[in-house]
Amino acid sequence: MNFKVAGGIIGELSEKIPSNLVALNEIIKNSYDAGAKNVNLVFDTANKKFQIIDDGSGMNEQDIQELLHISKSSKQYGEFNIKTSRYIQGSKGLGILAVFKFGKTVKFTTVKNGKSLEFILDFDILSSLDDVSEYEVSIAEKNVGNVPSMTSIEVTLSDEQNFGLVKQYFNDGRNRDKLLNAFLDVNFMIVLEIDGEKFQTKQVDLKTYSPEKKTFDINYSSDNQAVSFVDKNNTEYTRSYPFDQSKNVKVEMNIAAFSFPGGKGKDPLGDQLFLSPKEDNKLTPLIYINDNLFNNYELFEPDIMRSAKGGQALPQLIGYVKIYSSDKNMEFNSDRTNFQENELTAYIANFLSEINKGNYIQVYTIRWKAWLRGGLINGKYSY
Ligand SMILES: Nc1ncnc2c1ncn2[C@@H]1O[C@H](COP(=O)(O)OP(=O)(O)OP(=O)(O)O)[C@@H](O)[C@H]1O
Numbered sequence: 001m002n003f004k005v006a007g008g009i010i011g012e013l014s015e016k017i018p019s020n021l022v023a024l025n026e027i028i029k030n031s032y033d034a035g036a037k038n039v040n041l042v043f044d045t046a047n048k049k050f051q052i053i054d055d056g057s058g059m060n061e062q063d064i065q066e067l068l069h070i071s072k073s074s075k076q077y078g079e080f081n082i083k084t085s086r087y088i089q090g091s092k093g094l095g096i097l098a099v100f101k102f103g104k105t106v107k108f109t110t111v112k113n114g115k116s117l118e119f120i121l122d123f124d125i126l127s128s129l130d131d132v133s134e135y136e137v138s139i140a141e142k143n144v145g146n147v148p149s150m151t152s153i154e155v156t157l158s159d160e161q162n163f164g165l166v167k168q169y170f171n172d173g174r175n176r177d178k179l180l181n182a183f184l185d186v187n188f189m190i191v192l193e194i195d196g197e198k199f200q201t202k203q204v205d206l207k208t209y210s211p212e213k214k215t216f217d218i219n220y221s222s223d224n225q226a227v228s229f230v231d232k233n234n235t236e237y238t239r240s241y242p243f244d245q246s247k248n249v250k251v252e253m254n255i256a257a258f259s260f261p262g263g264k265g266k267d268p269l270g271d272q273l274f275l276s277p278k279e280d281n282k283l284t285p286l287i288y289i290n291d292n293l294f295n296n297y298e299l300f301e302p303d304i305m306r307s308a309k310g311g312q313a314l315p316q317l318i319g320y321v322k323i324y325s326s327d328k329n330m331e332f333n334s335d336r337t338n339f340q341e342n343e344l345t346a347y348i349a350n351f352l353s354e355i356n357k358g359n360y361i362q363v364y365t366i367r368w369k370a371w372l373r374g375g376l377i378n379g380k381y382s383y
Pocket residue numbers: 026029030031034054056057058059063066067072073074075089090091092093094095096097151
C-alpha cells in the first residue's frame with residue numbers, strides 16, 4: 001500500500017488562496033526569488049489572456065521538475081540570498097497553483113542559458129485524474145542563443161465573468177496599490193497593465209508624505225528597543241519599549257500619524273496604498289514580512305482603541321511594520337493571510353498588539369498632542 005493523490009487536490013489547494021491579491025503575490029514572489037528586476041502583469045480582455053512576464057533566472061528542466069513537484073520546495077524561507085540580495089520568499093512548493101485562480105489553461109515559456117522551454121498545464125485534465133502523477137507534461141525545447149533569461153506565464157481566461165471581476169478588483173486602487181507595492185525593494189519594479197492602461201510601483205517616502213497633515217513620525221526598532229516620536233519641529237521624544245532579543249526575529253516600524261479634523265475624511269491622503277481593503281476610508285499601516293506585504297489587517301489594528309476611547313479623535317496611522325525572520329517557526333497558514341500559531345508567532349502578534357493598543361503608540365500620540373496644545377515646559381515636553 002502507498003499514498004496516492006487524485007487530481008481534485010489541485011483545485012482544493014488553489015481554492016485556499018483567498019483573493020486575487022494574494023494569488024498574484026504568490027506568482028510575483030516566484031519572480032522575486034528568481035532575481036527578477038521587473039515583472040509585468042498584462043490583462044488583455046480582447047485576447048482573453050493574462051500574462052506574467054519576468055526577467056528573472058528562468059528555468060531549466062530540473063527547475064521545471066521542481067515546479068511540478070507539489071508541496072516540495074528547495075527554498076529556505078526568510079534566508080538572505082546573497083546572489084539576489086533578497087530574502088527568500090518561497091517555502092511551501094504550492095505558490096504556483098495560484099495561477100489557476102485566473103484560468104484553467106496555463107502556458108509557461110522560460111529561457112535559461114540560451115535554451116527556451118515551453119509547456120502547458122491544463123487544470124481540467126489535471127483535476128480529473130485518479131492520480132496526479134499520471135499527468136504527462138511535454139516540454140518543447142528550442143535553442144535561442146544569446147537571449148536573456150526570462151519566464152512567462154500565460155493564462156487563458158476561461159470565464160469572462162470571472163475576468164470581469166478580476167479587472168474590477170484591480171481597478172480598485174486599494175487593491176492595485178498594494179499589488180504594486182508588494183515588495184519593499186527599490187530594485188523590483190511591478191508593472192500592471194489592464195487593457196492598455198499601465199500602472200507601476202512607485203516609491204513612498206513617509207518623510208515627505210503629506211507633511212502638512214502629519215502630526216508625528218513614529219519609529220521603533222527592536223535593536224534599540226525604543227519608540228521615537230518626532231513632531232513637525234523635529235523635536236524628538238523617546239520611550240523605551242522592550243523586545244525579547246533572544247527571539248530570532250527583528251521588528252522595525254516606520255509610522256506616520258495624521259490628524260484629520262472631523263475624523264475620517266474621504267481618501268484623506270489622496271493615496272490608496274494605506275487604505276484598508278476591509279473598510280472604506282480607514283487608514284492602516286501595512287505589515288511587511290521579509291520585505292513582502294503580508295495581507296493581514298488585524299495584527300496591527302489602527303482602530304483597536306476606537307471603542308475604548310469613545311469620542312476622542314484617534315491618530316490615523318499609516319506606514320510600515322517590518323518584520324524580519326528566517327526562523328523555521330515563521331510559518332503562514334494555508335490562505336497566507338495569517339500566521340500559523342506557535343510560540344514565535346504568538347510573541348510577535350502579542351508584541352504588535354501591545355505596542356499599538358497597549359496604551360502605547362496610540363495613547364502617547366494622543367497625549368503628546370495634548371501636551372503640544374499645552375505648550376512646552378522649559379523647552380521640554382513633560383509627562
Ligand atoms: N517566475 C519564475 N522564475 C523562475 N523559477 C520559477 C518561477 N516560478 C516558479 N519557479 C520555480 O518553480 C518552483 C515552484 O514554485 P512554487 O511557488 O510552487 O513553490 P516555492 O516558491 O518553492 O514555494 P511557495 O509555495 O512557498 O511559493 C520554485 O521553487 C521555482 O524553482
